[in-house]
Amino acid sequence: MLNLIVTIPFLSALILALVYLYNPSKKREKLYASVGVGSILITTILSLNTLYQVVSSGESINTLLYEWISIDNFTINLAFIADPLSAVMIGFITFIGLLIHIYAVGYMSGDEGFGKFFSYFNLFMGSMLLLVLANTPIIMFIGWELVGLSSYLLIGYYHRDGANIKAANKAFILNRVGDFGFIMGILILFLVAGSNGFTFTDIESGISKVSLTTLSFIGVLLFVGAMGKSAQIPLYVWLPDAMAGPTPVSALIHAATMVTAGVYMVARFSFIYELIPNVGEFIAIIGVSSALFAAIIASYQSDIKKILAYSTMSQLGYMFVAVGLGFYDEGIFHVFTHAFFKALLFMGAGAVIIAMHHEQNIFKMGGLKKELKLVYITMFIATLAISGIPPFAGFFSKDAILISAYTSGYTTIWVLASLTAALTSYYMFRLLFVVFHSKENTKSLVKLTPSMTVPLVILAIGATLAGFAQNGFSEFLSITNSSLNIEHSLELMLESLNVVLALIGMGVAYKLYSKDAIEAKANTLVKKVIINKFYIDEIYELIIMKPIVAASKLIANVIDPKGFDLVIKLNVWIYRSTGEVFSKLQNGLVRYYALYMIIGVSAMSIYIIIKLGV
Amino acid sequence: MLETSIFIILSLFMLGGSIAIITNKQTVFSVFGFLIVMIGFGGMFALLDNRFLALAQIMVSVGAVVVLSMLAVLSVNAQEKNLPNEPYKYRWIVFSSILVLPFTYLIYKTLSSLAKEFTTNGFTSKDIGSELFNSWVLPFEIVSILLLTAMIGAIVIARKDNS
Amino acid sequence: MNPDMFFLLASVLFSIGLVGIISRRNLFIVYISIELMLSSINLILATLSKLSNDPAGSVMALIIIAVIAAEAALFLAIIIHLNRLKRSIDSDDFKELAQKGDS
Numbered sequence: 001m002l003n004l005i006v007t008i009p010f011l012s013a014l015i016l017a018l019v020y021l022y023n024p025s026k027k028r029e030k031l032y033a034s035v036g037v038g039s040i041l042i043t044t045i046l047s048l049n050t051l052y053q054v055v056s057s058g059e060s061i062n063t064l065l066y067e068w069i070s071i072d073n074f075t076i077n078l079a080f081i082a083d084p085l086s087a088v089m090i091g092f093i094t095f096i097g098l099l100i101h102i103y104a105v106g107y108m109s110g111d112e113g114f115g116k117f118f119s120y121f122n123l124f125m126g127s128m129l130l131l132v133l134a135n136t137p138i139i140m141f142i143g144w145e146l147v148g149l150s151s152y153l154l155i156g157y158y159h160r161d162g163a164n165i166k167a168a169n170k171a172f173i174l175n176r177v178g179d180f181g182f183i184m185g186i187l188i189l190f191l192v193a194g195s196n197g198f199t200f201t202d203i204e205s206g207i208s209k210v211s212l213t214t215l216s217f218i219g220v221l222l223f224v225g226a227m228g229k230s231a232q233i234p235l236y237v238w239l240p241d242a243m244a245g246p247t248p249v250s251a252l253i254h255a256a257t258m259v260t261a262g263v264y265m266v267a268r269f270s271f272i273y274e275l276i277p278n279v280g281e282f283i284a285i286i287g288v289s290s291a292l293f294a295a296i297i298a299s300y301q302s303d304i305k306k307i308l309a310y311s312t313m314s315q316l317g318y319m320f321v322a323v324g325l326g327f328y329d330e331g332i333f334h335v336f337t338h339a340f341f342k343a344l345l346f347m348g349a350g351a352v353i354i355a356m357h358h359e360q361n362i363f364k365m366g367g368l369k370k371e372l373k374l375v376y377i378t379m380f381i382a383t384l385a386i387s388g389i390p391p392f393a394g395f396f397s398k399d400a401i402l403i404s405a406y407t408s409g410y411t412t413i414w415v416l417a418s419l420t421a422a423l424t425s426y427y428m429f430r431l432l433f434v435v436f437h438s439k440e441n442t443k444s445l446v447k448l449t450p451s452m453t454v455p456l457v458i459l460a461i462g463a464t465l466a467g468f469a470q471n472g473f474s475e476f477l478s479i480t481n482s483s484l485n486i487e488h489s490l491e492l493m494l495e496s497l498n499v500v501l502a503l504i505g506m507g508v509a510y511k512l513y514s515k516d517a518i519e520a521k522a523n524t525l526v527k528k529v530i531i532n533k534f535y536i537d538e539i540y541e542l543i544i545m546k547p548i549v550a551a552s553k554l555i556a557n558v559i560d561p562k563g564f565d566l567v568i569k570l571n572v573w574i575y576r577s578t579g580e581v582f583s584k585l586q587n588g589l590v591r592y593y594a595l596y597m598i599i600g601v602s603a604m605s606i607y608i609i610i611k612l613g614v
Numbered sequence: 615m616l617e618t619s620i621f622i623i624l625s626l627f628m629l630g631g632s633i634a635i636i637t638n639k640q641t642v643f644s645v646f647g648f649l650i651v652m653i654g655f656g657g658m659f660a661l662l663d664n665r666f667l668a669l670a671q672i673m674v675s676v677g678a679v680v681v682l683s684m685l686a687v688l689s690v691n692a693q694e695k696n697l698p699n700e701p702y703k704y705r706w707i708v709f710s711s712i713l714v715l716p717f718t719y720l721i722y723k724t725l726s727s728l729a730k731e732f733t734t735n736g737f738t739s740k741d742i743g744s745e746l747f748n749s750w751v752l753p754f755e756i757v758s759i760l761l762l763t764a765m766i767g768a769i770v771i772a773r774k775d776n777s
Numbered sequence: 778m779n780p781d782m783f784f785l786l787a788s789v790l791f792s793i794g795l796v797g798i799i800s801r802r803n804l805f806i807v808y809i810s811i812e813l814m815l816s817s818i819n820l821i822l823a824t825l826s827k828l829s830n831d832p833a834g835s836v837m838a839l840i841i842i843a844v845i846a847a848e849a850a851l852f853l854a855i856i857i858h859l860n861r862l863k864r865s866i867d868s869d870d871f872k873e874l875a876q877k878g879d880s
Contacts, residue, residue: 588875591868595799605716617778625786636797641805648809655816662827667835674842679849686853687805690860698802698867706800718792725784734830745832757843764847772854
């Protein structure tokens, strides 16, 4: 069954691609939609079935699809494993994926590349499932790369505008930089621990004899891959630019699924990271720094999708705090809840954008709560969830992370994370109030189709209820080793503190933005720096891009023509001049040819006389 | 003794004739040298007690070949100015003779290692005739066809194209 | 009178013929040098025949003389034909084997 879960999306992607390429200009939206959504529907049913089986039987499922490499003892097979971690991941990935596919049918209707879009979308789903279900790091890496590829294809979907292509390139290249670290990590891991075989269980059994320094090295290298994929500092700069893709893409890939692959990877390799808590600290520090950094930038952004992008980066930081400190269950739980409300937020934003004729600046919108009632209510629920206000989902997951940080003794991280929580609440409510409350705009709105509004409702229900699954979640996953021994009263105090911080953020936003929404101007130096996203892009351009481009130019214009070409020309010149010398021998006069023969005979005679002593 | 002195005189003539062949500018003088050399060869065959061969040499080589060459040279009738001018003739001759020296030495040494004395008598026409028509009939016939072919070929090549 | 003398004479005449082929440009002289070489081979054959008391050598020499006659006819015919083509008996004038651009 796991085989089907992975192959059906790939198959449907192939079918859609072939049908689309056969005649790209024919409008077959119904066909594309039914194949594209239908395959994900089947996959969702199968995944939920798998999850049910794993929950009820308590055992993991292993299936083998294809024996790929088998040399002596070394085998790498295309095999899948559905242990609790994978089962949970495929459960919500397919479910939310299905909802976003349905949403995309409405969002992308009328677009000329409809079939191409669904083909890429299904390709992405297949790759993500491959990544999550793989039972060896190598197959996971194949999924990792394919997901990056799908992301590139989908970000650059509106390919007629050059800026979108640049954004897609940026995403792919930064991903690649991270993948370099990931590959190094896998290679070293194989060298030291791969003697029994290379599935996760085999590595786990072989890990005990590896030195801690090597393990730390491996841990850091694997995390570099996660930095690229999950948009943490310093490899995050692609995520805001990735918003150039269509909104369903941002919802699925850059909010709910692909960017969480890094967190999944750390959880999957938990048996390594348990042994190297220093690296875990490092991961947590990167996580909380990214969270705070992104929150600060988001507070001053004006583009609705960019605000949500930085919000994603911020929440991912929270997840890495959790898995870095060893609280894998809590981290995955936050992935789970975050998928619901972030997808909901993006889809709502997409609905608003469509309604406002593709306007994306929030300060050009306003007072939409009357016209877009359903979108308003669902986005309100999502904003409450992300700010951590009970009883919505985000409260449970964020709290679990903050409390675990506090009780493990990492007070600084706890302080910064709590501060970020307040900021999160502030900027999310700022977005809500500016778009839906403040002063009215007078543009007429586009009607929204049910395919776009129904998924919003379903996700809103999920965002409300998902939090209550927390206990079952931890019991089911049970990867975390450290238990939180904490007094009930202390726990209550910390929780209320979080709620208070969130309410403070909401209050400030209400005061500033619910009546008149004024875009922030860059009049002070601090504001200027923040609005320009701390000039990180420009710094990268200066330190990294310019030297590389200069070096390329140097090689192309100086070293290549003058250096290598010179050697080749010299070679050619030797052959040519030798040829010219020898060609003079062929002058067409037979007399000379006879002379050459006599010379040969003479040489032979001399040889015979001397050697044979005649 | 007599034979030796005849041999020496004859060989001097032949050497002189051959030097004349290769060094003269005028073609006719070379043909004269050719004539002398061929007659000398006839004498050499006679010294070897090979009467039939000497006769054949004089009849064919001198009587036919040399005469034919002379005929061809005179019928071409090249003027002094049309003869090829060879500015470096002597240099070429000297250089080639140096080149050819090892080969000559090799041939001489190989051949002289065969025997040191003549021990037999010469051949008469009867001996040669019986050998020719007993063992060498096929080459004989083929040579006759060869001569026919050469004759036809020469006529075809040398005739004027009246097209 | 021993065979060595004959062999020496034949070798020297052969080499003189060889020199004549290489050095001279006049086609007739080339032809005559070739005949010289062939005849010196005849002399060697006759000497060998007398040495080994086998008439086969003499018969071979006889046949070679017949070939010389045939070859004379053809060679001279060709020279006359070439002279008709280019009005020259200089072997350096017949350069058709060379391609354009060669020296």
